[in-house]
Amino acid sequence: MEQDNMDDSSYLDFDGPFLTNLPPSIRRYTYHGEQQFSNIFESESSTNSELILFHASKETIEALFNPDQETPIAKLCSSFDTKERLFLITMPSKPHSATIRGDDRGKQPDHGWGPRRRARGEPDSPSVVLEVAYSESNSKSNSDVRFWLNPNEGNANICLTLQIHKSRPEIRIEKWERRQGRIYRSEVTYITKKGDHSNVTHHPINIPFESLLRRPSERGERDIEFSRGQLVEIAETIWETQGW
Incomplete structure (x- = not known):
């Protein structure tokens, strides 16, 4: 079930900022x-920093993120933009997927899925991606969504964002898609906990078969749905690590 009564805040423009609009809490350096x-990197590791933003020349970024010769820095990078002359480092806590490159930008999803076998001419990039945010702002999540759903960059069909609240047991899952040439937030789900009771505001979360596999479904094939029980199970696993 889609939520169609959303206002203009449910849309994003493809041409919005990518890395220039990140919150001031993210430390910034010029790369030397x-x-x-x-x-x-060693200094910031001891301060529990989660993200570091570096400014560098276009030529330096292209050399650091040459797909034919991966550097140690490239393995730590979650996003880069040669036009903005910026690259973003995510302090490692888990493995990332391969970097997907657009014309001037590149990004790694926290998780990505797509068809195992691709027809000739199909993009070698995930069709459905998940971005997880623990302390990142909406501006960072929105820039991720723009990249993944831009046909000239990530070219995904669906981008899911999972935002974990730091100070209370609350998780927000948003589902973003392309609609009429714009980026549209089609579903928003809140998972909260009060005492021993968990509440889910919108379920199931639906991933259309064709969006995932990039082909129409055949007999016996169907959409993927995350039920209320599955969403609560995911949330409880996260909350357990948070101590809720």
Whole structure:
């Protein structure tokens, strides 16, 4: 079931900022070489920083993120933009998927899925992606959504964002798609907990078969649905690590 009564805040423009609109809480540095990067990385590791933003020339970024010769820095990078001359480092806590490149930008999803076998000419990128945010702002999540749903960049069909609240047992899941040439938030689900009771505001979350596999379904094939019970199970696993 889709929520069609949303206002204009449910839409994003493809041409919005990618990395320039990140919150001021993210530390910013100018890149001056691998040794300086290593010193900053080690220093920030001891402060529980989750993201670091670096400014560098277009030529430096292209060299660091050359797909034919992956550098140690590239393995730590979650996003880059040669036009904005910025690259974003995510402090490692879990493995990431491969970097997907657009014309001027690149990004790694937290998780991504797509057809195992692709027809000739189909994009070698996930059709459905998930971005998980623990302390990131809406501006960071929105820039991720723009990248993944832009046909010239991530070219995904669906982008799911899962935002974990730091100070209370609350998880917000948003489902974003392309609609009439714009990026549209088609579903919003809140999972909350009070005492021993968990509440889910909107379920199931539906992933259409054709959006995932990039082909029409055949007999016996159907959409993927995340039921209330499955969503609560995901939330409880997260809350257990948070101590709720």
